[in-house]
Amino acid sequence: MASYQRLLVTGHLGFIASAFCHRYKDSYRIAGVDFDGWGAMKRNLVEGVRDFRADIADVGTMRSIIDEIRPDAIVNFAAESHVDRSNEDDSCFWRSNVFGARALALEAVRLGIRMVQVSTDEVYGDAHANSAPWTEGSPIDPKNPYSVTKAAAEMLLAVYGGSEQHRLDIVITRGANTIGPRQFPEKAVPKAVWCFTHDLEFPLFRTPARRMWMHVDDHAAGVEAALRKGRKGAVYNIAPSFDSEEVTATVIRRVRDIIGKGSIREVRDRANYDLRYWMDASKAKRELGWTAKYRLDDTVKETVEWYLNNAGWLEEANGALAGNG
Numbered sequence: 001m002a003s004y005q006r007l008l009v010t011g012h013l014g015f016i017a018s019a020f021c022h023r024y025k026d027s028y029r030i031a032g033v034d035f036d037g038w039g040a041m042k043r044n045l046v047e048g049v050r051d052f053r054a055d056i057a058d059v060g061t062m063r064s065i066i067d068e069i070r071p072d073a074i075v076n077f078a079a080e081s082h083v084d085r086s087n088e089d090d091s092c093f094w095r096s097n098v099f100g101a102r103a104l105a106l107e108a109v110r111l112g113i114r115m116v117q118v119s120t121d122e123v124y125g126d127a128h129a130n131s132a133p134w135t136e137g138s139p140i141d142p143k144n145p146y147s148v149t150k151a152a153a154e155m156l157l158a159v160y161g162g163s164e165q166h167r168l169d170i171v172i173t174r175g176a177n178t179i180g181p182r183q184f185p186e187k188a189v190p191k192a193v194w195c196f197t198h199d200l201e202f203p204l205f206r207t208p209a210r211r212m213w214m215h216v217d218d219h220a221a222g223v224e225a226a227l228r229k230g231r232k233g234a235v236y237n238i239a240p241s242f243d244s245e246e247v248t249a250t251v252i253r254r255v256r257d258i259i260g261k262g263s264i265r266e267v268r269d270r271a272n273y274d275l276r277y278w279m280d281a282s283k284a285k286r287e288l289g290w291t292a293k294y295r296l297d298d299t300v301k302e303t304v305e306w307y308l309n310n311a312g313w314l315e316e317a318n319g320a321l322a323g324n325g
């Protein structure tokens, strides 16, 4: 098994990559690249992580950063990740999610190093009519522009991995719906905390949708296990146990119970609204030795408590959201 020391981690000012940096800052020397875009917060920067401000799709700048830090692996979290925004205009999604991943992959090829591409269960589409959960062999069938760009990146990187010309050492993770500290309050749980603590109604999409709710630390640990133990060219579903699947309305009511007040208002469903993501992570357990540690109740409780204890963070993030929107 290869061992890595110097990592280039992209998107380190965002939600999941900052959790990864917190968890692994003492295990690796980490340099982060982020262009401080949507979802980024400067206060998410983790002490000890070298901080570069750049667009991963900017080939020349990425080459000079990579030559400076000489990573022995790249972990690509950076992406435009909000479905509603992709429904309105997907152009920046193509730039970050596809051209950005491509630029990093070509650098990994040049240096002969491993790249982990952090992808999503959304590439499978919608499981609401399925009789079994998705495995890594299930067909890719994305249903919104965001997940189309994530699927497109995966397909290109898989071709780079399989071709004699590139021989990219690629491992792809497909993560489940993730919650935890430092998630931008456009997403359901931090938004609910914001609404319930500010006497605002939480807007809940009318049609019930099921998600597997995964703690961000479990997601980070799954990505790190894939980095160390993933087979070259392999894809791994990173998902919590099946009993962590729940409809959004129930999770939002749990948030309200923890806070002790709040009202919920039903609103029209978003466009391109997937009703179920349902994923089997037994391959990750078998090959990576990874399983999620958190149960749903603890994931929700710990997440809500973090936002209540970090009201200043939520205030600033909500201000950034209002400023951008």
Ligand SMILES: NC(=O)c1ccc[n+]([C@@H]2O[C@H](COP(=O)([O-])OP(=O)(O)OC[C@H]3O[C@@H](n4cnc5c(N)ncnc54)[C@H](O)[C@@H]3O)[C@@H](O)[C@H]2O)c1
Residues within 6 Å of the ligand: 010, 011, 012, 013, 014, 015, 016, 017, 033, 034, 035, 036, 037, 038, 039, 040, 041, 054, 055, 056, 057, 076, 077, 078, 079, 080, 081, 095, 096, 100, 118, 119, 120, 121, 150, 174, 175, 176, 177, 178, 179, 183, 184
């Ligand atoms: N949040 C989830 O539930 C979830 C689930 C599965 C997979 N994922 C994947 O995990 C990754 C991280 O998601 P997140 O929720 O932390 O997102 P996020 O929006 O919180 O963070 C993304 C970060 O990437 C940066 N970024 C975007 N484009 C960039 C570019 N071109 N150059 C440099 N930096 C750029 C942003 O500034 C931001 O800091 C994404 O690839 C996403 O597809 C997320």
